[in-house]
Amino acid sequence: MSAIAIGLTGGIGCGKTTVAAIFESLGASIIDTDGVAHELTAPGGAAMAAIRAEFGARFVTADGALDRAAMRELVFEDAGARSRLEAILHPAIRDESLARLERAASPYALVAVPLLFETSTREGGGEARGWLGRVARTLVVDCDERLQVERAAARPGMDAERVRSIMRTQWPRWRRLQCAGDVVWNGAGLDALPPQCARLHARYEALAR
Ligand SMILES: Nc1ncnc2c1ncn2[C@@H]1O[C@H](COP(=O)(O)OP(=O)(O)OP(=O)(O)O)[C@@H](O)[C@H]1O
Numbered sequence: 150m151s152a153i154a155i156g157l158t159g160g161i162g163c164g165k166t167t168v169a170a171i172f173e174s175l176g177a178s179i180i181d182t183d184g185v186a187h188e189l190t191a192p193g194g195a196a197m198a199a200i201r202a203e204f205g206a207r208f209v210t211a212d213g214a215l216d217r218a219a220m221r222e223l224v225f226e227d228a229g230a231r232s233r234l235e236a237i238l239h240p241a242i243r244d245e246s247l248a249r250l251e252r253a254a255s256p257y258a259l260v261a262v263p264l265l266f267e268t269s270t271r272e273g274g275g276e277a278r279g280w281l282g283r284v285a286r287t288l289v290v291d292c293d294e295r296l297q298v299e300r301a302a303a304r305p306g307m308d309a310e311r312v313r314s315i316m317r318t319q320w321p322r323w324r325r326l327q328c329a330g331d332v333v334w335n336g337a338g339l340d341a342l343p344p345q346c347a348r349l350h351a352r353y354e355a356l357a358r
């Protein structure tokens with residue numbers, strides 16, 4: 150059985166992971182593209198042979214994972230290297246995510262793509278253009294920017310300045326909302342989420358039928 154895909158997105162700290170967990174408790178399959186990327190570059194991950202061949206052993210840790218700190222530094226200053234990394238990772242992420250969609254034992258799956266809209270309008274498209282063309286509907290988790298900073302900065306290793314600098318690489322709130330098929334508003338307490346998710350869950354199940 151193959152599930153239809155609903156694209157889940159939202160700015161940093163808006164509540165994508167929180168919302169995905171609620172949908173999962175309702176019976177939806179969740180495909181987290183960041184999680185897939187992480188698995189592909191974990192020790193012995195499926196992308197590691199290609200990364201070693203392309204970039205050399207300097208970017209592979211002793212246990213065979215991607216050396217994230219070294220790679221982050223490289224792609225920060227070298228756009229060509231970023232493209233070469235993306236050329237390896239994006240098709241692999243897409244293939245693995247689509248395989249999970251094929252296997253999903255639910256009528257629809259939420260595919261979490263943090264930059265669903267941003268990368269789809271980037272020159273050349275990139276992988277997420279594929280996602281926007283592949284999803285039956287888009288769902289944006291939304292809250293105001295002040296709450297985004299507050300919530301995301303509370304994470305270990307994060308601070309408000311770092312959150313704001315990541316937000317500058319993402320679309321502003323109004324632009325995401327303009328593209329949204331559906332919205333979960335996460336500007337209040339956690340108990341405001343389940344009713345919104347339940348309503349959408351019923352709609353997505355109907356859409357899949
Ligand atoms: N309505 C809420 N009230 C209070 N805290 C919340 C609420 N929603 C989410 N949070 C908390 O805010 C933080 C960010 O939420 P979450 O991890 O779901 O966001 P995200 O969009 O997945 O972030 P990222 O972009 O970093 O993946 C988490 O610690 C979460 O527990």
Ligand SMILES: [Mg+2]
Binds near residue numbers: 165166167
């Ligand atoms: Mg998250």
